[in-house]
Amino acid sequence: MDQPYESTAHADHEHKPHGWRRWVFATNHKDIGTMYLIFAGVMFFLGGAAAMAIRAQLFKSGMELFDPGVYNSLVTMHALLMIFGAVMPAWVGLANWMIPMQIGAPDMALPRLNNLSFWILPFAGTLLVSSFFVPGGAPAGGWTMYPPLMEQFGASFPMVVFAIHLLGISSILGAINIVVTIMNLRAPGMSLLRMPLFVWAWLITAYLLIAVMPVLAGAVTMLLTDHFFGTSFFNAAGGGSPVMFMHIFWFFGHPEVYILILPAFGVISEIIPTFSRKPLFGYEAMVYATASIAFLSFIVWGHHMFTVGMPVAAQLFFMLSTMLIAVPTGVKVFNWTATMWRGSLSFEPPMLFAVAFLFLFTIGGFSGLMLALVPADYQYHGTYFVVAHFHYVLVPGAVFAIIGAIYYWLPKWSGRMYDMRLAKWHFWLSVISVNVLFFPQHFLGLAGMPRRIADYAPQFTDWNMVSSIGGFVFGASQLLFPYIIWRCVRAGKPAEARPWDGARGLEWELPSPAPYHSWQTPPSEAMLAHGAEH
Amino acid sequence: MNKFPGESHDARRRGPRDRGDEAREDSEARLCDCAAQGLGKRPGNRAGLGKLAGIASIGAAAAGALPAAASDWGRINLPRGVTNVSTRIYALHMMAFWVCVCIGVVVFGVMIWSLIFHRKSRGAVPDVTLLHNTKVEVVWTAIPVLILVGMAIPAARLLVRINNDTNSRLSIRVNGFQWGWQYKYVGTNVSVISKLSMSSDAARMLDSGIDVDRVPDYLLNVDHQLVVPVGEKIRLLITSVDVVHSWWVPDLGVKKDAIPGFINQASFIINPSKTGVYRGQCTELCGRDHAFMPIVVRAVTPAAFRAWLKRKEAAEKEASARAPASTSAAVST
Numbered sequence: 107m108d109q110p111y112e113s114t115a116h117a118d119h120e121h122k123p124h125g126w127r128r129w130v131f132a133t134n135h136k137d138i139g140t141m142y143l144i145f146a147g148v149m150f151f152l153g154g155a156a157a158m159a160i161r162a163q164l165f166k167s168g169m170e171l172f173d174p175g176v177y178n179s180l181v182t183m184h185a186l187l188m189i190f191g192a193v194m195p196a197w198v199g200l201a202n203w204m205i206p207m208q209i210g211a212p213d214m215a216l217p218r219l220n221n222l223s224f225w226i227l228p229f230a231g232t233l234l235v236s237s238f239f240v241p242g243g244a245p246a247g248g249w250t251m252y253p254p255l256m257e258q259f260g261a262s263f264p265m266v267v268f269a270i271h272l273l274g275i276s277s278i279l280g281a282i283n284i285v286v287t288i289m290n291l292r293a294p295g296m297s298l299l300r301m302p303l304f305v306w307a308w309l310i311t312a313y314l315l316i317a318v319m320p321v322l323a324g325a326v327t328m329l330l331t332d333h334f335f336g337t338s339f340f341n342a343a344g345g346g347s348p349v350m351f352m353h354i355f356w357f358f359g360h361p362e363v364y365i366l367i368l369p370a371f372g373v374i375s376e377i378i379p380t381f382s383r384k385p386l387f388g389y390e391a392m393v394y395a396t397a398s399i400a401f402l403s404f405i406v407w408g409h410h411m412f413t414v415g416m417p418v419a420a421q422l423f424f425m426l427s428t429m430l431i432a433v434p435t436g437v438k439v440f441n442w443t444a445t446m447w448r449g450s451l452s453f454e455p456p457m458l459f460a461v462a463f464l465f466l467f468t469i470g471g472f473s474g475l476m477l478a479l480v481p482a483d484y485q486y487h488g489t490y491f492v493v494a495h496f497h498y499v500l501v502p503g504a505v506f507a508i509i510g511a512i513y514y515w516l517p518k519w520s521g522r523m524y525d526m527r528l529a530k531w532h533f534w535l536s537v538i539s540v541n542v543l544f545f546p547q548h549f550l551g552l553a554g555m556p557r558r559i560a561d562y563a564p565q566f567t568d569w570n571m572v573s574s575i576g577g578f579v580f581g582a583s584q585l586l587f588p589y590i591i592w593r594c595v596r597a598g599k600p601a602e603a604r605p606w607d608g609a610r611g612l613e614w615e616l617p618s619p620a621p622y623h624s625w626q627t628p629p630s631e632a633m634l635a636h637g638a639e640h
Numbered sequence: 641m642n643k644f645p646g647e648s649h650d651a652r653r654r655g656p657r658d659r660g661d662e663a664r665e666d667s668e669a670r671l672c673d674c675a676a677q678g679l680g681k682r683p684g685n686r687a688g689l690g691k692l693a694g695i696a697s698i699g700a701a702a703a704g705a706l707p708a709a710a711s712d713w714g715r716i717n718l719p720r721g722v723t724n725v726s727t728r729i730y731a732l733h734m735m736a737f738w739v740c741v742c743i744g745v746v747v748f749g750v751m752i753w754s755l756i757f758h759r760k761s762r763g764a765v766p767d768v769t770l771l772h773n774t775k776v777e778v779v780w781t782a783i784p785v786l787i788l789v790g791m792a793i794p795a796a797r798l799l800v801r802i803n804n805d806t807n808s809r810l811s812i813r814v815n816g817f818q819w820g821w822q823y824k825y826v827g828t829n830v831s832v833i834s835k836l837s838m839s840s841d842a843a844r845m846l847d848s849g850i851d852v853d854r855v856p857d858y859l860l861n862v863d864h865q866l867v868v869p870v871g872e873k874i875r876l877l878i879t880s881v882d883v884v885h886s887w888w889v890p891d892l893g894v895k896k897d898a899i900p901g902f903i904n905q906a907s908f909i910i911n912p913s914k915t916g917v918y919r920g921q922c923t924e925l926c927g928r929d930h931a932f933m934p935i936v937v938r939a940v941t942p943a944a945f946r947a948w949l950k951r952k953e954a955a956e957k958e959a960s961a962r963a964p965a966s967t968s969a970a971v972s973t
């Protein structure tokens with residue numbers, strides 16, 4: 107990051123604190139973005155370790171490794187770590203890095219808030235992970251935390267509730283910062299409908315976060331007061347209702363899954379045009395589709411609860427609203443396909459991950475459509491079919507998009523190229539193993555294997571073994587990723603300002619590595635026009 | 641104890657560990673399932689099941705050689721099941737699957753075409769004028785809507801049909817508890833507590849040293865089954881005494897949550913020709929032993945069912961006469 111700043115004459119503004127102060131007192135969007143990504147990486151590997159333990163336990167029928175209570179803790183922590191520790195912070199880290207660069211701003215609008223929202227995370231993460239070591243062990247009620255089960259866990263229960271409060275505060279602050287930045291710091295001439303789609307996706311995601319994180323906080327707070335202060339929100343014996351918790355949780359929970367996936371839509375909409383050497387097809391339709399998906403995400407939560415005994419009319423409503431989501435999602439998939447159509451495609455690592463996303467996310471969409479049909483859902487609900495479905499949208503969906511995004515922008519961040527050959531190895535190992543890992547889980551669910559079970563009947567052994575082998579290979583191949591990044595940052599070949607010849611967008615008008623304060627003078631209209639070729 | 645004709649008398653023994661209740665294993669389950677499937681227990685094991693060895697060793701040597709897993713690669717789809725509803729659900733599922741396959745063939749086909757023929761390395765030149773096309777965009781919004789409507793109509797019809805719980809001949813209260821199920825036949829004094837079978841329970845312990853392939857219906861077997869008649873509409877009234885559970889038997893096409901403070905309904909009619917044993921599991925995470933609360937439904941002819949119920953009623957009466965604080969009271973754990 108010591109190269110002279112070429113595009114403007116403000117090199118004297120390159121002052122930055124050194125040593126630990128640079129990080130603890132960080133207000134720079136790139137430093138904070140880096141810390142977010144490192145935090146997400148650490149959590150990804152911790153959550154991954156839990157996943158490996160789960161797959162080891164399920165390798166064959168018969169209790170093998172863990173007590174069922176410990177197994178349930180692993181399942182719970184795997185989900186919490188991956189959702190709140192890995193994927194969400196990774197997206198915020200990418201937003202921090204890319205939004206100012208993509209909209210022509212010097213930094214985020216609220217840098218000190220930015221510092222706070224990051225530094226809450228390590229404490230929340232520590233609280234979450236350390237719940238493993240208190241008497242009674244980590245909470246084992248699943249990430250859904252349904253009462254009354256959730257209240258059966260000892261000291262770890264309030265720890266997890268507080269960790270979720272902290273994570274929620276961090277997310278809300280981060281989201282406010284993103285909204286304020288996008289609304290106020292866009293370069294002159296960058297109207298909303300000239301923004302890159304990653305920025306659009308994040309603007310919408312940020313509103314989702316602000317809307318639903320308080321709902322989750324409220325739900326877990328009510329759990330807490332039920333348990334410690336004698337309230338009866340969810341306690342049937344006191345006139346409360348466990349079903350109400352489910353409604354509140356999934357009112358948060360469904361937008362939450364779009365919080366995990368909408369930024370991925372944004373990233374894919376950046377990568378595919380670059381490596382197709384062709385502008386995105388249907389830019390405006392993409393924006394409206396993203397907004398419609400976000401709106402619909404608020405009225406479909408009941409599809410997580412088709413077996414709780416809702417009235418038929420409610421089940422019908424949630425079935426139809428859920429099926430409706432397939433329309434804007436389909437529009438996105440068709441637009442990406444049309445972007446590749448008659449393009450000039452090349453398959454560098456970011457594009458490989460984006461293409462895999464396109465195929466595998468669509469498979470997750472298909473199983474999602476099947477799950478929306480209530481009568482069929484009666485059979486699928488709570489089985490490995492559901493596990494397969496949401497892992498298809500979250501692993502080759504959200505996680506592949508994050509990996510693709512990092513491979514896409516890493517040369518811009520570090521000023522160096524990474525080892526393409528090794529990155530392709532990373533891709534092929536990942537894409538093959540992720541299917542070996544998750545595809546058989548469709549079979550297991552249909553054949554009758556419930557999810558979240560510590561042991562299963564012998565007839566499920568064959569496909570579980572396949573799945574576990576896929577899991578181990580997938581887990582091991584992810585170790586390549588930090589190694590590739592490390593090698594790139596330490597000793598990669600210098601990268602050009604526009605390492606991908608098809609790349610368009612303001613970030614590519616900056617030198618590589620990008621200057622510490624991204625845009626100190628706003629980009630010219632020419633740069634804007636070059637960048638936003640919609 | 642009351643058994644079906646031809647079944648052996650009460651085989652009552654202590655469980656491998658004291659669970660605070662009388663852990664029993666009806667020989668009815670063993671006779672039927674183990675013999676029918678040619679599976680046996682491995683004689684003797686570390687968990688103190690030695691006493692079982694005598695019964696279990698009948699045919700165990702031969703049975704052990706049968707590869708239980710040989711055909712399990714083929715278990716990749718929903719069962720058609722034994723009720724009208726489960727068969728219809730299967731049809732809906734297959735319809736949705738083939739619709740997805742067809743869409744997939746088209747969409748993936750176009751993608752793959754691009755990936756092959758529009759490569760830079762083949763000298764493809766990007767057509768940068770292809771920015772949007774209103775006509776195409778309207779078409780690919782409208783066609784999915786039509787497909788969705790086509791899927792939603794049969795699904796909605798079936799949904800309404802499934803949720804019709806009227807005109808049942810028999811009501812059974814299903815109470816989930818940590819970890820098992822209690823079944824009460826409404827209008828009678830008959831109550832059955834159904835827990836993981838003793839042989840599975842022993843084998844599932846960490847380091848039990850028991851080869852689970854040799855345990856009959858490992859994890860899918862209970863001590864006392866739910867006995868129901870075929871051909872009659874049966875209504876389940878499902879609730880829970882502690883945490884949320886979910887009662888699922890795939891072959892019946894029934895899955896309903898058991899929620900404390902709520903009574904959920906579900907009903908099914910087993911096709912008259914389909915007497916037999918149908919297995920399922922709890923499908924809502926309910927704590928430590930969530931994996932170990934299976935459901936076993938035995939469907940018998942109406943006549944056999946009435947006879948069984950009568951004997952069961954008489955036995956209950958006799959038992960409560962002997963011990964006024966009857967065991968048929970609500971479950972306590």
Ligand SMILES: [Cu+2]
Pocket residue numbers: 816884885886922923924925926930933
């Ligand atoms: Cu249960």
